[in-house]
Amino acid sequence: MKKRKLPLKTVYYFSFLCFIVIPILIVLLIALFILNKQFKRQAIENIKQAQETVITKLQSDIDVMSMRLSHLINTNNSEILAYAAETDTFDYSRRYEYEQKLQQAGNLALEPVKDIISVEFYMKDGSGRISKMK
Numbered sequence: 001m002k003k004r005k006l007p008l009k010t011v012y013y014f015s016f017l018c019f020i021v022i023p024i025l026i027v028l029l030i031a032l033f034i035l036n037k038q039f040k041r042q043a044i045e046n047i048k049q050a051q052e053t054v055i056t057k058l059q060s061d062i063d064v065m066s067m068r069l070s071h072l073i074n075t076n077n078s079e080i081l082a083y084a085a086e087t088d089t090f091d092y093s094r095r096y097e098y099e100q101k102l103q104q105a106g107n108l109a110l111e112p113v114k115d116i117i118s119v120e121f122y123m124k125d126g127s128g129r130i131s132k133m134k
Contacts, residue, residue, distance in 0.1 A: 068110070072119065075109045084121040 006014075073080055083102040087095050106119065 069119075072106065072109045076105070080105050080109065081121075085123075087121075088123045088125075 080102060083098050083105060086098040087102065089095050089098075
């Protein structure tokens, strides 16, 4: 059996392809795969941190607003609840009078910071009364 000899140009291109191009492509693909994994992991961490920040901020806002609403309702021996209860009448002049008192008491209770725009009180019969704080 006689070995077949390849031309020098073919051997050169074959060697170049096998020893230079293919290893570079393999290293490049492995590097891209590793970078892709790291980018995904970093993106997931960033999303989790953003979610934790939002959760913390919302929890803080809920706590502050709960305290503000509690303060609004419980000031002066539940004066605001008494005014809200008196607005549940068919006498329009009396309703208007107590709506004005309710609005004044609400504005007074919310004076330092007016984050609360309006409050809705639900009566036992299911109807609602909205008091807008100015």
